[in-house]
Amino acid sequence: MYNILDSKNFEELKEKEPQRFQYLAEGGFYLNLKDLELEPIEGIELDRMDHLAKILRGLAFAAIEGIKSGHPGGSSSKVEQLLALTLSGAVAFDPMEPKHPGRDRVVWSAGHCTPLFYAVLTLIYESLKREGKEIDKEKLGAIFPSCLARFRHCDGPSGHVESKYAFSDASTGSSGHGFGAGLGLALLQKTNGLDSKVFIISGDAETEEGISYESRNAINAMGVDNIIVTLDRNLFGIDGPTADVISSPYINHWFGPGWNIIEVDGHDITELVYAYKKADLGFDNQKPTVVICHTCKGKEYGKTAGTCDSHGMPAPHDEYVQIMKNLGFEIPGVEGKIAQDIETVISQLTTDDAEYMVERLELGKKKIKSEKDLIKQMEKSLKGRPMVDYKKIKRPEILPAELVFKEGESVATRKATEAFFKWLMEQTGFFYIGSGDLAKSILTVAAENVYGIINQQNPLGRGIRFGIAEQNMAMMSTAITQDILPGGFQAMTVFSTYGVFTNIMSNPVRMALINNHINPSRKGFFIMLAAHDGPETGEDGPTHQGLYWMSLYAAYPGIKVYKPMDANETIEMLFYALEKGEPVALSIMRPGTTVLKRGPSTSSGFNFEVPLAREAINGAYVYKQFSGNGKPKKVLAICGAQVLVNTLEILLSLEENLDVKIIAVTSPELYEELRERDPQKAQSILSDEERQYVVTLHNGWAGFLNSFMLPAGYDKKAIGIATYLKAGPPKEVYDLAGLNAEGIKEKILKTM
Numbered sequence: 001m002y003n004i005l006d007s008k009n010f011e012e013l014k015e016k017e018p019q020r021f022q023y024l025a026e027g028g029f030y031l032n033l034k035d036l037e038l039e040p041i042e043g044i045e046l047d048r049m050d051h052l053a054k055i056l057r058g059l060a061f062a063a064i065e066g067i068k069s070g071h072p073g074g075s076s077s078k079v080e081q082l083l084a085l086t087l088s089g090a091v092a093f094d095p096m097e098p099k100h101p102g103r104d105r106v107v108w109s110a111g112h113c114t115p116l117f118y119a120v121l122t123l124i125y126e127s128l129k130r131e132g133k134e135i136d137k138e139k140l141g142a143i144f145p146s147c148l149a150r151f152r153h154c155d156g157p158s159g160h161v162e163s164k165y166a167f168s169d170a171s172t173g174s175s176g177h178g179f180g181a182g183l184g185l186a187l188l189q190k191t192n193g194l195d196s197k198v199f200i201i202s203g204d205a206e207t208e209e210g211i212s213y214e215s216r217n218a219i220n221a222m223g224v225d226n227i228i229v230t231l232d233r234n235l236f237g238i239d240g241p242t243a244d245v246i247s248s249p250y251i252n253h254w255f256g257p258g259w260n261i262i263e264v265d266g267h268d269i270t271e272l273v274y275a276y277k278k279a280d281l282g283f284d285n286q287k288p289t290v291v292i293c294h295t296c297k298g299k300e301y302g303k304t305a306g307t308c309d310s311h312g313m314p315a316p317h318d319e320y321v322q323i324m325k326n327l328g329f330e331i332p333g334v335e336g337k338i339a340q341d342i343e344t345v346i347s348q349l350t351t352d353d354a355e356y357m358v359e360r361l362e363l364g365k366k367k368i369k370s371e372k373d374l375i376k377q378m379e380k381s382l383k384g385r386p387m388v389d390y391k392k393i394k395r396p397e398i399l400p401a402e403l404v405f406k407e408g409e410s411v412a413t414r415k416a417t418e419a420f421f422k423w424l425m426e427q428t429g430f431f432y433i434g435s436g437d438l439a440k441s442i443l444t445v446a447a448e449n450v451y452g453i454i455n456q457q458n459p460l461g462r463g464i465r466f467g468i469a470e471q472n473m474a475m476m477s478t479a480i481t482q483d484i485l486p487g488g489f490q491a492m493t494v495f496s497t498y499g500v501f502t503n504i505m506s507n508p509v510r511m512a513l514i515n516n517h518i519n520p521s522r523k524g525f526f527i528m529l530a531a532h533d534g535p536e537t538g539e540d541g542p543t544h545q546g547l548y549w550m551s552l553y554a555a556y557p558g559i560k561v562y563k564p565m566d567a568n569e570t571i572e573m574l575f576y577a578l579e580k581g582e583p584v585a586l587s588i589m590r591p592g593t594t595v596l597k598r599g600p601s602t603s604s605g606f607n608f609e610v611p612l613a614r615e616a617i618n619g620a621y622v623y624k625q626f627s628g629n630g631k632p633k634k635v636l637a638i639c640g641a642q643v644l645v646n647t648l649e650i651l652l653s654l655e656e657n658l659d660v661k662i663i664a665v666t667s668p669e670l671y672e673e674l675r676e677r678d679p680q681k682a683q684s685i686l687s688d689e690e691r692q693y694v695v696t697l698h699n700g701w702a703g704f705l706n707s708f709m710l711p712a713g714y715d716k717k718a719i720g721i722a723t724y725l726k727a728g729p730p731k732e733v734y735d736l737a738g739l740n741a742e743g744i745k746e747k748i749l750k751t752m
Helices: 007-016 046-067 072-077 079-087 114-130 177-190 210-221 269-281 317-326 338-346 351-366 371-381 413-425 445-451 470-481 499-518 534-540 550-555 567-580 613-618 641-649 668-677 679-685 689-693 702-708 730-737 741-750
Strands: 030-032 105-108 198-203 227-233 260-265 289-294 431-435 463-465 492-498 525-531 560-562 584-588 599-601 608-610 620-624 633-639 659-665 694-698
Touching: 046 072, 046 079, 046 114, 046 269, 046 317, 046 338, 046 351, 072 079, 072 114, 079 114, 079 198, 079 227, 079 269, 079 351, 105 177, 114 351, 177 198, 177 210, 177 227, 177 470, 177 499, 210 470, 227 269, 260 269, 269 289, 413 431, 413 445, 413 567, 413 584, 431 445, 431 470, 445 463, 463 470, 470 492, 470 499, 470 525, 492 499, 499 525, 499 550, 525 567, 534 730, 550 560, 550 584, 550 702, 560 668, 567 584, 567 613, 608 620, 613 620, 613 668, 613 679, 620 668, 620 679, 633 641, 633 689, 633 702, 641 659, 641 694, 641 730, 641 741, 659 702, 668 679, 668 702, 689 694, 694 702, 694 741, 730 741
Parallel strands: 030 260, 105 198, 198 227, 227 289, 260 289, 431 463, 431 492, 492 525, 525 584, 560 584, 633 659, 633 694
Antiparallel strands: 599 608, 620 659
């Protein structure tokens, strides 16, 4: 027996049982190629590669000088990596058909390295042009020397990478987010039985970002082995050494999640080509691979080379001129005349250089299978699944029984989404759904179980087990929707968490919406499921009461917030979302709420006609018209089923003093669209004359309904929740918020 607190005992134990003091890390395969004597590779002309590297640096540095803005550090340190990737034949890519569905996908996670990105495209397309190819710049997403002269100008290429260009399949710029995007693109290929790989171009500083840790873990856990990361290990971020943030051995941060690792000198073309080719072949262990490239940040960029200052600090003009001369370019160097410098650099691309470039690019082109063969491959893998995507799915004239909910019963809207997404999963082979470790609460399990959770044992699944990783969940899910499979098929996704946590996903959603905007030909459709909205999660307290989340998404262009009143409206709004194909933030509730009775109603002692649930797609509809009792008018614009129910309780009492009209609001943004599309119908719901009578009621942020108010004095007639609440059952919390029946009555009367 041992007392390990006794130093003598402790030493005896170490001597007798040393295995207790050893930890065997179980990562992927490890290979270090640095300074290894490697055989020359046929076709790789090192002197020519060195010459092309100088041209790339010259083009990148000139573009930065032209605008006095950009990122020389990471762009320069990655030059040899990009030459090796594009000319080794490791990447399946045809610059004359850059969006071929059989290509390998490329994600510039280091999205700020556009000086290099555009320089690479310039070198490729200038070479093709000189070899007699006709280049349609806009169609191909090509870049020419004249484009570089307008770098970071409104009429030129952007400061961060955009997916509309060749050799780029995601719009990037937010640190670390490219890993999630790469995961989504790779997952789409693998889960459809396709072989395309995803190459992620990244920097070491961005791997500090939490989303990148989540992605690296998820990539390995899901068995997504068709990802290759080329990682620029230049030791610096913007502000200083990466060691200030990651003090443990850097390699552990890849070995721990189980990746294959290859280490190379990131400026040695031979080592790089071997590494990429070996990564492409794989290690037969179902694991992704990272090539860690040890480099000098800002290589050959004057005084800031090898420092963090090279990251985004353009050199003074005189120093820039000297840098270019050191590279071998006798540029004119006249400030404001950058086109002359760019012309000087590109003039050093010889006829032999261009021929060599085109010849090497053919290797990548030959790797691409025909679309016909790819479709056959996909059909074989997905045998038995409907080969249709969401764009072909229409609302049946007669809804399936499982999508119709009995009027008058209490049904949570999450029950409606549960039924709809299970039904939808059975209609298409291109639908993915998952939740942030909340599937049993949000009720995504039924849909996930149709084809099962994606993992190493079930690579063709459609359910995604994200864990608690909202950022990564959004980034990878939106990326899945923004690619086009062979045959023109496009996937849709649903990713879900509680409404209160959706703000964590806001930046990835924003990035996806930007991608949709700048690349409309690949616009993706997704649903962010914001569950348990409002005070309905009352027992959890303010940490889980989703009251204000919609303010952010209502402000984002390209996505609309839907908040149906009941289960039947939820189904109708989901079919409408499919029809429109525009991203949606869908609010659903946990507790059961009354399924509204449609048609003639005698609710609360009044006779009125409640429209069909389909009217919810207009964003608002008249639930009850004015009674015409001659009393002062009030228009109650109500959002939130429980608020409506509570209001109906005191409607009879209200009409002792008022003539009340009720408008049920399901999406202010959809109603604003209706005002543009069909002004007459919009006026029939709420006329301009009636706006003076409006009082809004919302079980959350009052400003959500601002568009229903008159510009002046609206704040005094907007009823909502303006503070954090306490824990308690929903009824108690509604009482506390003053949104119970009596509280609503009191608030309405105060607006008189």
